[in-house]
Amino acid sequence: MDELDSAIVRHLQEDARQSNRDIARKVGIAPSTCLERTRLLRERGVIRGYHADIDLPSLNRGVQAIVSAQVRPLSRVVIDAFQRSLGELPEVMSVFVTAGSDDFLIHVSVRDIDHLHAFLADRLAVRKEVVGFRSSIIFRHIHRTVLEPLPDNGKSPGPR
Amino acid sequence: MDELDSAIVRHLQEDARQSNRDIARKVGIAPSTCLERTRLLRERGVIRGYHADIDLPSLNRGVQAIVSAQVRPLSRVVIDAFQRSLGELPEVMSVFVTAGSDDFLIHVSVRDIDHLHAFLADRLAVRKEVVGFRSSIIFRHIHRTVLEPLPDNGKSPGPR
DNA sequence: GGGCGGTCCCGAACGAAGTTCGGCGCAGCG
């Protein structure tokens, strides 16, 4: 994972469908070398996949929310079962299992507010392991598509 | 946005780097047709981009957290400025601007717990518009890569 | 009913890209 690999990864985060030749030219190596590097990054699990980013309103998902939920008992079987059942609901885009005052943060997208209400009432509130939940409508969601590697020797950044 | 477009979108969500010919074969149309459809989806903004999904530990980002923050006054200029400044911090992966008891939910990834502490103390707590924040360590994060379009005529799914 | 325009899809042709592989240069080491 040297500087060259980082550059390749950066370009693939920006646009995963640009040609291998373009990336090779941008980072200053031969296409065959670039292809081999990319293959190794994939093989090592550094690159986990390539995915299209889709406009949510176009999928009838114009309303987003974060739902925080508490479940009891907080045992492994309950957590795993709850997580798995969330994964089967089409409205659920992403699930965070967290420490702190909430056990789950669920990122959902639905057609409209009515469907959000229906999701909460029919899918969440009915489960007996769910002892409480709270939802926050999302006004905006900014997602950074290209993540740089953080320095690994460095002390914490510190003030200023 | 017919059934064919949905199928193309689905395949591009699964693997954005598979060849146009493969997608065409899977959905049962000619490559040239598939290419034109894909081009239109891109042009219409349905497909917003293609991005590589990178393993966070490989980027020295083994620790993730969700930080909820309240800012005051809750005016547009304060919100916009805070959001913009968050976007410049390398640890920040994603920002949700929400209604509810929290104004912002910030998804961060850092090297370790020390760096999380440093981020909170040096980047967040120092800002005077931030009147409170709370962070939750993330144990697991499940992300659904392929989202289906939700039915648009449908009433809310309802119980059972 | 027949002609007409529009829309969508297909297949061929051409240039460009992915993929493989043999060889070269270089650094490290004995």
Added chain:
DNA sequence: CGCTGCGCCGAACTTCGTTCGGGACCGCCC
């Protein structure tokens, strides 16, 4: 000084992206 291993390169071959002309289907209007 030579040997070895590793990584990079460039050429050859296959596959793919891209364009474009033509044909099928459908609704519309005369």
